[in-house]
Amino acid sequence: xxxxxxxxAFSGPLDLLLHLIHRLEIDIYDIPMAELTSQYIDHxxxxxxxxxxxxxxxxVMAATLLAIKSRMLLPIHEGELEDAEFEVETEDPREELxxxxxxxxxxxxxxxxxxxxxxxxxxxxxxxxxxLTSMVPDQQLALFDAxxxxxxxxxxxxxxxxxxxxRKPLSTRIAxxxxxxxxxxxxxxxxxxxxxxxxxxxxxxxxxDKTTIIVTFLSILELMKRQxxxxxxxxxxxxLFVILDKEVPDNELRTIDE
Amino acid sequence: MNSELLxxxxxxxxxxxxxxxxxxxxxxxxxxVETMEIEAALSELKTNYEQxxxxxxxxxxxxxxxxxxxxxxxxxxxxxxxxxxxxxxxxTASLEVLAIIAYKQPITRVEIEDLRGVKSDRPIQTLxxxxxxxxxxxxxxxxxAILYGxxxxxxxxxxxxxxxxxxxxxxxxxxxxxxxxxxxxxKFQETFAGEEQ
Amino acid sequence: MNSELLxxxxxxxxxxxxxxxxxxxxxxxxxxVETMEIEAALSELKTNYEQxxxxxxxxxxxxxxxxxxxxxxxxxxxxxxxxxxxxxxxxTASLEVLAIIAYKQPITRVEIEDLRGVKSDRPIQTLxxxxxxxxxxxxxxxxxAILYGxxxxxxxxxxxxxxxxxxxxxxxxxxxxxxxxxxxxxKFQETFAGEEQ
Numbered sequence: 001x002x003x004x005x006x007x008x009a010f011s012g013p014l015d016l017l018l019h020l021i022h023r024l025e026i027d028i029y030d031i032p033m034a035e036l037t038s039q040y041i042d043h044x045x046x047x048x049x050x051x052x053x054x055x056x057x058x059x060v061m062a063a064t065l066l067a068i069k070s071r072m073l074l075p076i077h078e079g080e081l082e083d084a085e086f087e088v089e090t091e092d093p094r095e096e097l098x099x100x101x102x103x104x105x106x107x108x109x110x111x112x113x114x115x116x117x118x119x120x121x122x123x124x125x126x127x128x129x130x131x132l133t134s135m136v137p138d139q140q141l142a143l144f145d146a147x148x149x150x151x152x153x154x155x156x157x158x159x160x161x162x163x164x165x166x167r168k169p170l171s172t173r174i175a176x177x178x179x180x181x182x183x184x185x186x187x188x189x190x191x192x193x194x195x196x197x198x199x200x201x202x203x204x205x206x207x208x209d210k211t212t213i214i215v216t217f218l219s220i221l222e223l224m225k226r227q228x229x230x231x232x233x234x235x236x237x238x239x240l241f242v243i244l245d246k247e248v249p250d251n252e253l254r255t256i257d258e
Numbered sequence: 259m260n261s262e263l264l265x266x267x268x269x270x271x272x273x274x275x276x277x278x279x280x281x282x283x284x285x286x287x288x289x290x291v292e293t294m295e296i297e298a299a300l301s302e303l304k305t306n307y308e309q310x311x312x313x314x315x316x317x318x319x320x321x322x323x324x325x326x327x328x329x330x331x332x333x334x335x336x337x338x339x340x341x342x343x344x345x346x347x348x349x350t351a352s353l354e355v356l357a358i359i360a361y362k363q364p365i366t367r368v369e370i371e372d373l374r375g376v377k378s379d380r381p382i383q384t385l386x387x388x389x390x391x392x393x394x395x396x397x398x399x400x401x402x403a404i405l406y407g408x409x410x411x412x413x414x415x416x417x418x419x420x421x422x423x424x425x426x427x428x429x430x431x432x433x434x435x436x437x438x439x440x441x442x443x444x445k446f447q448e449t450f451a452g453e454e455q
Numbered sequence: 456m457n458s459e460l461l462x463x464x465x466x467x468x469x470x471x472x473x474x475x476x477x478x479x480x481x482x483x484x485x486x487x488v489e490t491m492e493i494e495a496a497l498s499e500l501k502t503n504y505e506q507x508x509x510x511x512x513x514x515x516x517x518x519x520x521x522x523x524x525x526x527x528x529x530x531x532x533x534x535x536x537x538x539x540x541x542x543x544x545x546x547t548a549s550l551e552v553l554a555i556i557a558y559k560q561p562i563t564r565v566e567i568e569d570l571r572g573v574k575s576d577r578p579i580q581t582l583x584x585x586x587x588x589x590x591x592x593x594x595x596x597x598x599x600a601i602l603y604g605x606x607x608x609x610x611x612x613x614x615x616x617x618x619x620x621x622x623x624x625x626x627x628x629x630x631x632x633x634x635x636x637x638x639x640x641x642k643f644q645e646t647f648a649g650e651e652q
Binding site for chain 1: 340
Binding site for chain 3: 125126127128129130131132133134135136148149150151152153154156157159160163164166
């Protein structure tokens with residue numbers, strides 16, 4: 001029998017065992033050790049080639065399985081079973097493993113429930129507290145709760161990151177998606193036309209966000225390169241003027257590759 | 259204070275406080291209104307939000323506080339603002355460790371590793387850095403191992419108001435030890451009966 | 456999209472976006488709805504807020520940017536929140552600044568503000584006056600901006616022997632991610648790659 005073993009598919013040897021038990025439709029209270037052990041070892045072989053991080057833990061489990069298997073093969077005589085003195089030693093060699101598996105399974109299932117909660121919660125967004133620091137006297141600002149500890153600092157960092165994740169896109173992603181250099185070239189030419197073919201450099205930058213400024217700047221460079229516009233300056237540190245040199249038919253600009 | 263005014267004040271405070279959240283008790287102190295009345299106003303606000311087709315926000319109980327949040331059906335719209343909406347979800351290993359800590363806290367790393375049968379220092383570190391767990395004390399005895407517990411951020415992250423809201427652990431199948439042993443004995447004998455054939 | 460749904464989506468976006476605000480054009484791009492229609496919805500939302508006695512917030516239009524704010528008549532209520540020692544709105548600002556400095560030192564004010572997304576000069580000042588942070592040098596370059604780091608008093612306050620006792624954070628948590636620069640470089644290369652062909 002052949003099967004694919006993915007490196008990240010299991011979070012540990014117990015997880016792998018549960019997977020095998022499920023797949024082989026084994027009764028967890030009556031594990032056929034020979035079968036499970038051989039399947040487990042097959043998986044380990046496949047995983048070993050993948051340089052598994054926790055290889056040692058998987059190997060320890062393999063040894064445990066083999067030990068249980070061999071203990072189960074030891075002959076037990078009828079007489080000993082009935083003898084009260086030996087009763088203590090007749091526990092099932094699989095018992096400890098089964099208890100472990102069942103205990104682990106509980107938390108594995110709880111983790112799945114947490115995952116669902118995580119995904120429900122991810123649909124709901126909050127906002128950062130408003131910045132009210134301007135409303136208070138300085139000495140009040142740094143008053144910490146006496147219970148503040150280093151973990152509260154980590155919590156504070158976590159909030160900053162969450163907020164940053166929401167903040168980032170507005171200034172860049174929308175612009176990245178929506179404004180191309182090509183589009184901005186049209187906008188600059190249009191704007192020059194409206195202003196009679198000449199505009200101060202700074203008037204071409206009505207937007208405040210950085211990306212629009214960058215894209216506008218690049219589009220002016222591109223227009224200069226294509227000799228559609230030129231830039232002049234009377235003397236050092238004077239204002240720059242952008243001049244529309246020639247009427248470019250729209251279709252010529254439209255052929256520009258982005 | 260009439261109830262409209264009270265509701266508008268509560269809304270303003272909830273808006274300003276954002277994901278910090280605020281408790282009914284704090285609202286009661288700030289507004290000098292009985293907690294009962296605050297809670298009635300909160301509940302009416304929530305009903306208003308939920309029933310209004312025009313409103314994209316609602317009121318939620320998170321980590322013991324009240325917070326305004328967007329409605330779940332707004333998720334697709336807001337996701338357009340977020341760079342990598344799913345890149346931050348927890349790995350299976352982290353979720354397992356977190357489940358163990360949530361239900362068995364306070365607990366040490368060694369106990370966690372014993373339960374999972376696998377080293378867990380990396381998931382623990384991830385969970386600490388994401389402020390989902392923290393040190394809540396030290397175990398007795400030599401070593402004085404760190405005891406971990408969940409944080410307020412944990413409740414917030416999973417949309418819970420308190421630890422009591424955690425789904426119950428899957429039932430232990432083996433509740434009774436005697437039954438346990440019987441079962442094993444039966445199975446044990448069956449097995450060996452089979453082996454001899 | 457019907458106008459109720461559009462209004463609810465706009466409200467949700469305005470709520471999440473916070474103090475930075477959003478333009479009608481950006482809303483139009485995000486929601487794929489004509490700017491005209493967006494502006495009509497915004498104006499209706501504003502009327503709703505203004506007319507509702509139950510609402511503590513309203514819509515403000517500043518230089519083409521729309522944002523939700525609390526109504527002016529809520530100022531006294533919010534002032535109470537600020538003055539109330541049990542609300543941690545204020546310590547939150549300082550704690551955030553302190554956390555950034557603790558993990559990213561040495562760091563300049565501008566870098567701190569970039570991470571937090573809000574002006575941070577006042578929290579920095581008060582942390583300096585509380586001796587939890589101090590100037591530890593000057594950044595290279597024209598501005599020679601002050602670099603901040605934590606003090607011995609900081610270690611004392613949090614019961615740490617050294618900075619090594621801070622719980623470690625994985626690299627991803629606070630790694631620099633200057634997207635603007637990336638974007639610039641990408642556009643730059645796109646533009647000038649054409650030249651060489």
